[in-house]
Amino acid sequence: MDTRRPSGPGRRLAVVLGAVLLTLAGLAAPATGVPKQASDDGGLPRLRIDDTYVAGISSGGYMATQLQVAFSGRVAGAAIFSAGPYWCAMNSVAVALQSCTVSTVPTPMPVIYETTERYAAEGKIDPLANLAHSPTYFFHGTLDPTVVRPVADDLAEFYHHYDVPLTYRDQVAAGHGWISPLGPVPCDQTAPPYINDCSPYDTQADALRTMFGSVKAPGVGSPRGTLRPFDQNRYAVAPRPGNGDVTRTGGPAIGMGSTGYVYTPGACTRGATCDVVVALHGCQQTAEQIGDLFARTSGLNAYADTNRFVVLYPQARRDGGPVIYNPKGCWDWWGYLGTDDADYATKLGPQMRTVMNMVDGLGG
Helix, strand or coil: CCECCCCCCCCCHHHHHHHHHHHHCCCCCCCCCCCCCCCCCCCCCCCEEEEEEEEEECHHHHHHHHHHHHCCCCEEEEEEECCCCCCCCCCCHHHHHHHCCCCCCCCCHHHHHHHHHHHHHHCCCCCHHHHHHCCEEEECCCCCCCCCHHHHHHHHHHHHHCCCCEEEECCCCCCCCEECCCCCEECCCCCCCCEEECCCCCHHHHHHHHHHCCCCCCCCCCCCCEEEEEECHHHCCCCECCECCCCCCCHHHHCECCEEEEEECHHHHCCCEEEEEEEECCCCCCHHHHCCHHHHHCCCHHHHHHHCEEEEECCECCEECCCCEECCCCCCCCCCCCCCCCCCCCCCCHHHHHHHHHHHHHCC
16 A cells, blocks of 8 residues: 655646736736635636645546546646546446446556557647646545445556556545545445545545645634535536537536535635635535535535635536436546547546636636
8 A cells, every 4th residue: 555645736837837927917816905706696706726636436536537637737636535547438338337346347457558648649638747746645445345446456556657646545444435524424334425434534634635745634613614506507618419418508418517516715715825626526426416415524625724725516417318328427437428428538528628617717
């Protein structure tokens, strides 16, 4: 088990250069005062965002890994719960079911590496060398029946292959779920809503320390910031034939809900520079299915108050077809948006682009 604890990354050089150019153009926010907020029309607040991190469970873990790999020039680190390697499904739901949850057919890792490197050569994902500067926390419970151990080990192998600084926690007797002290499910079970309490293990402290390099203790009592819904439709890319449902608009056209959630600490609202953690739910955890329960009980919000980061909770959407078939509300990690959804795991993927549009909307 690799327990390296790299120091947290600083701001990306591209971000620094971008800020300098904006300042020279007279477009950057002033050094003091509160940045301009979005009008009260359902959009995301406009904040001073520094680094971007991703986290996710199960299908959200696959999605978070996709974002980390595809946008490695922007994503500074990741926290992954119960998932397998990048591009595991190979654009096939049959492969997803046989190789990426159970391990009936082992994943051909050389093919995974070949495809990943081809995507990088084609510019569909950022340079893979960036991943060596992306500290990553990876959790897999010993009692997880949904994503079995060989699949999780394949993700660990993928990270090692690209020199990702990895903290792999694989010794906790946990079922399949997001791990949080606020979870209603006992640690060793696999049951809805798939949010498991494994106290006294402090998963959030471990994950955040891995990504940031250090972490302050969470606030005492209820989180002091604001958790509110926002309109995802305005950030959604448009569908096209074979890649989404052209009879719909907004999030539902690309397998996403119309409503997402964002948690904003008071310091970030008042003008402090803050990071953003994109937290991605798993299957059967969408707003349609469990409301804002994942956003309220992720365990991240109390840490956000004391560590100056915003938590963005995008939402997928369950859909029974006929164009989009995703009845459990999973994220797109096998190409379920149609016959032309082959780039779902790259910077061209509709859901990938939409989530990053949300980060841009916050100011990231």
